[in-house]
Amino acid sequence: xxxxxxxxxxxxxxxxxxxxxxxxxxxxxxxxxxxxxxxxxxxxxxxxxxxxxxxxxxxxxxxxxxxxxxxxxxxxxxxxxxxxxxxxxxxxxxxxxxxxxxxxxxxxxxxxxxxxxxxxxxxxxxxxxxxxxxxxxxxxxxxxxxxxxxxxxxxxxxxxxxxxxxxxxxxxxxxxxxxxxxxxxxxxxxxxxxxxxxxxxxxxxxxxxxxxxxxxxxxxxxxxxxxxxxxxxxxxxxxxxxxxxxxxxxxxxxxxxxxxxxxxxxxxxxxxxxxxxxxxxxxxxxxxxxxxxxxxxxxxxxxxxxxxxxxxxxxxxxxxxxxxxxxxxxxxxxxxxxxxxxxxxxxxxxxxxxxxxxxxxxxxxxxxxxxxxxxxxxxxxxxxxxxxxxxxxxxxxxxxxxxxxxxxxxxxxxxxxxxxxxxxxxxxxxxxxxxxxxxxxxxxxxxxxxxxxxxxxxxxxxxxxxxxxxxxxxxx
Numbered sequence: 001x002x003x004x005x006x007x008x009x010x011x012x013x014x015x016x017x018x019x020x021x022x023x024x025x026x027x028x029x030x031x032x033x034x035x036x037x038x039x040x041x042x043x044x045x046x047x048x049x050x051x052x053x054x055x056x057x058x059x060x061x062x063x064x065x066x067x068x069x070x071x072x073x074x075x076x077x078x079x080x081x082x083x084x085x086x087x088x089x090x091x092x093x094x095x096x097x098x099x100x101x102x103x104x105x106x107x108x109x110x111x112x113x114x115x116x117x118x119x120x121x122x123x124x125x126x127x128x129x130x131x132x133x134x135x136x137x138x139x140x141x142x143x144x145x146x147x148x149x150x151x152x153x154x155x156x157x158x159x160x161x162x163x164x165x166x167x168x169x170x171x172x173x174x175x176x177x178x179x180x181x182x183x184x185x186x187x188x189x190x191x192x193x194x195x196x197x198x199x200x201x202x203x204x205x206x207x208x209x210x211x212x213x214x215x216x217x218x219x220x221x222x223x224x225x226x227x228x229x230x231x232x233x234x235x236x237x238x239x240x241x242x243x244x245x246x247x248x249x250x251x252x253x254x255x256x257x258x259x260x261x262x263x264x265x266x267x268x269x270x271x272x273x274x275x276x277x278x279x280x281x282x283x284x285x286x287x288x289x290x291x292x293x294x295x296x297x298x299x300x301x302x303x304x305x306x307x308x309x310x311x312x313x314x315x316x317x318x319x320x321x322x323x324x325x326x327x328x329x330x331x332x333x334x335x336x337x338x339x340x341x342x343x344x345x346x347x348x349x350x351x352x353x354x355x356x357x358x359x360x361x362x363x364x365x366x367x368x369x370x371x372x373x374x375x376x377x378x379x380x381x382x383x384x385x386x387x388x389x390x391x392x393x394x395x396x397x398x399x400x401x402x403x404x405x406x407x408x409x410x411x412x413x414x415x416x417x418x419x420x421x422x423x424x425x426x427x428x429x430x431x432x433x434x435x436x437x438x439x440x441x442x443x444x445x446x447x448x449x450x451x452x453x454x455x456x457x458x459x460x461x462x463x464x465x466x467x468x469x470x471x472x473x474x475x476x
Contacts, residue, residue, distance in 0.1 A: 002132045005112070007031040009331060010126055010135035012118045012277070015042020017308035017320030018141035019101055024328045026109045033135065034106060035128045037117040041101035043143050043163075043309075044317045045094060051166040052186055054093040056349055058086050059193035063225075063351070070388050081194045087169045120282035123301055137303055137331055140284075140291060141320065142277065144270035144309035151178075153238040157246050160265045162187075172196045172263045176248050178235055179267035180206030182348040185218075187265060188227050189350050199228040199259050201250055206231055207348060211360055214393060214410040218354050221391055233257075238264065272310045287312070295338045297327055305330070316346055342405075343426045345418040352392050353414035358406035358425045361397050370400045376451035378411045383442035387412065394447045402431040402455070413444045420445060431455050 009025050011018045014036035022034045039046045058081075065079040099105060103113045116129030126133045146161035148154070160168075162183055175191050177184045180202030192198045200206065206229060207215045223229055230252060237249040241260055249258050272290035279285075285292045285300045290312025297305050305327045308320030322344070326337035345357035364371045378384040378392030392411020398404050407421040424434065434452045439445050 002127070002130055005033055005131055005133045006135070007033045007112070007133065008136050009033070009139065010133045010137075011035070011139045011141060012126065013042065013141035013143060013273075013308075013310075014040045014101070014106075014113075015141060015143045015308065015320065016044050016317045017143075017324045018042070018139065019106070020321050020324035021139050021141065021307070021328060021331075022106060022111045023109060024324070025331065026106075026111050028332055029110075030332065032111045033114060033133050034111050035114045035116065035118040035126070035133075037115070040103055040106075041098065043145070045097060045101055047163045047166065049317050050094055050097060051090045052162070052183070052190075053349060054090040055086065055166070055190045055194075056186060056351075058089060059190040060351060062195070063193045067388070078195070081171065083171050083194070084169045086194065087166070090166050117276060119276060119278040120284070121278070123282050124303065135303075137305065139327060139331075140277070140299070140304060140306040140310055141308050141324075142273040142310045143320070144272050144290075144315060146266065147269045147271040148266050149268050151235055151238055154266070157238055157240050157264060159238075160263060162267070165265055174199070174261035175263045175265060176201065176246065176259060176261040177265045177267055178248070179265075179269070180229065180231065181209075181267060181269065182207065184265070184267035185222065185348060186350055187267065188229075189222055189225065192225055192227050197228075197261075198226075199261065200230065201233040201235055201248065201259070202229070202231045203234050204232065207354065210348070210354055210356055211395065211408045213361075214354060214395060214408050217391065217393060217410045218348075218350060218352055221352060222350065230257075230259075270309060270315050272312055274310065296330060296336045297323055297339070314341060314344060314346070316344070319344060343422060345422040347415035347418055349415060352389070352411045354408075354410045355414035355418040356406075356408045357418055357422045358404070359397060360406060360408070361395070364397045364399070364405050368399045368405070371405075372398045372400070372402075372455060374398070374451040374454050376447050376454065378444075378447060380450065381442070381444060381447045383444055383446070384412065386442065392447075394451045396448065396451050398431060398455070404429055404431065404434070407448070409448070411444070411447070417445055417448060421448065 008031045010033045011022045012035050022032050025032045062079045065075050068075045106113050114128045118126050118128045121127050174197040177188055177200045180200050188198045188200050233250045233252045235250045239247050241247040246264050247258055247260050274286050283301045290310050291299055291306040293306050293311050299306050307323035309315045329335040329337045347355040374396040376394050379390040384390045389412035395408045397406040404424050431452050439449055
C-alpha cells in the first residue's frame with residue numbers, strides 16, 4: 001500500500017518557481033510537499049542562468065586581457081585558457097549556490113521533499129515513488145528543456161545542448177551553434193573569447209524578439225570579435241566527418257552551403273516539460289507549447305496551477321518567481337492575481353548587454369498611435385568613455401502624455417539599468433519623474449536620463465515659451 005499524504009499544497013518541480021512557492025507557503029506554516037525527479041534548483045541553477053553567466057564571466061576576463069593595452073597595461077600575447085579550470089569555475093559557482101536550493105534547506109523549512117518522478121493519478125491525486133499525495137491544491141512548476149528539432153542526421157553525431165555543454169573540459173576547435181537566440185549568442189561570445197572558432201546558424205534573424213535597431217549594434221560587435229553569423233540559414237542535414245569532425249549542410253538564398261566543425265550546440269528554443277505527468281488523467285489541457293492556463297494561472301483543473309516555463313509563455317527565471325508570488329496570493333489569501341507581461345524585463349548577457357522592458361516601438365505604435373521615441377548614445381557618456389565601453393544606445397518609448405511604456409538598452413550594464421526602468425514602468429512613471437531624479441556622476445544611468453531630457457528640447461523652440469522667457473527677463 002502506498003503511503004498517503006494530505007498536505008495543503010503539493011508542488012511538482014524544484015526549479016526557481018517551485019522552490020519559491022514551497023518556501024513561501026512553508027514560511028506561513030502551511031503544509032507543503034515538494035516533488036523533484038532531477039536536481040534541486042532545476043534548469044536555471046544546473047544548466048541555464050548560473051553556469052552560462054559563469055562561463056560568460058570567464059570569457060570577459062579573457063577579453064579584458066586582450067583589451068588591456070587600451071588602458072596602458074601591457075600584456076604579453078593572447079590569454080592562455082585552461083578549459084578544465086574554466087569547467088571547475090562553473091561547477092564551483094553552482095556549488096556555492098546549491099545549498100540555497102538543497103533538500104536539506106527545504107526540509108529544514110518544514111517542506112516534505114520527495115525525490116521521485118510525479119504523475120497525476122486522477123484530478124485530486126499525484127503519485128510519486130511509493131507515496132500518493134492528495135493535496136488541497138497543486139502547483140506544476142516543471143519548467144522546460146532544450147528543444148531538439150528533427151534535423152536529418154543530428155542523431156548521428158554527439159551534439160550538445162545547454163544541459164551538456166557545461167560538462168566540457170577541453171577546448172573546442174570549431175563550435176557550430178544552431179540557433180541565434182539569447183542562449184546561442186551568449187555561448188557564441190563566451191567560447192569565441194575563450195579561443196574557439198564559432199559559427200552561428202540562425203533560421204531567421206538572430207535575437208529576433210528584440211528591437212532590431214539595438215540588435216544590429218550588438219550583432220555587429222559580435223561579428224567584429226570573430227563570430228561567423230549566418231542568418232536566414234535553414235539547417236538541412238548534419239553528418240559526421242572524419243574521426244571527430246561534423247559537417248552541417250544548410251540552405252540560404254536557395255543555395256546549399258556547408259560548414260565543418262568539431263562540436264555542435266543545439267540552441268533552438270525550449271520545450272515545456274509535460275511528458276510523464278499524465279496531465280490527461282487530471283483533466284489538465286496542454287499543447288506542445290505547454291500547459292493551458294487561465295489569467296490567474298489555473299489550469300483546466302481548478303485545483304491545479306501551473307507557473308513558469310511549463311505554461312509556454314515568456315521563459316525566464318524571474319517570470320517563474322513572479323508567477324510564484326502571484327500563485328501564493330491565490331493559494332494562501334484567495335486573492336486573484338493576474339500576470340502583467342508589459343512590465344517584465346529581460347536581458348541577453350553578451351557584451352554589450354541587450355536589455356528590454358515594456359513595449360517595443362512597434363507595439364507602442366499599435367497600442368497608442370502617437371508616441372515619442374527618445375534615444376541617447378553611449379559615446380556621449382563620461383563613464384562609458386572612461387571605461388572605453390562606448391558601443392551602445394538607450395532607446396525609450398512614451399505615449400503622447402509622456403508615460404514611459406518601453407525601454408531598450410544595448411551597452412554596458414544594460415541589465416543593471418533595467419531594474420530602474422522596470423520600476424518606472426511598473427509604477428507608471430512619466431518623463432518628468434525621471435527629470436526630477438538626481439543620478440550620481442559618472443554612471444551609465446545618466447545615458448537614460450539624457451534620453452529623457454531630449455524630449456524637452458523642442459519646447460525651447462516654441463514661440464510662446466520664448467515669449468514667456470523674454471517677458472520674465474524684462475519684468476521678472
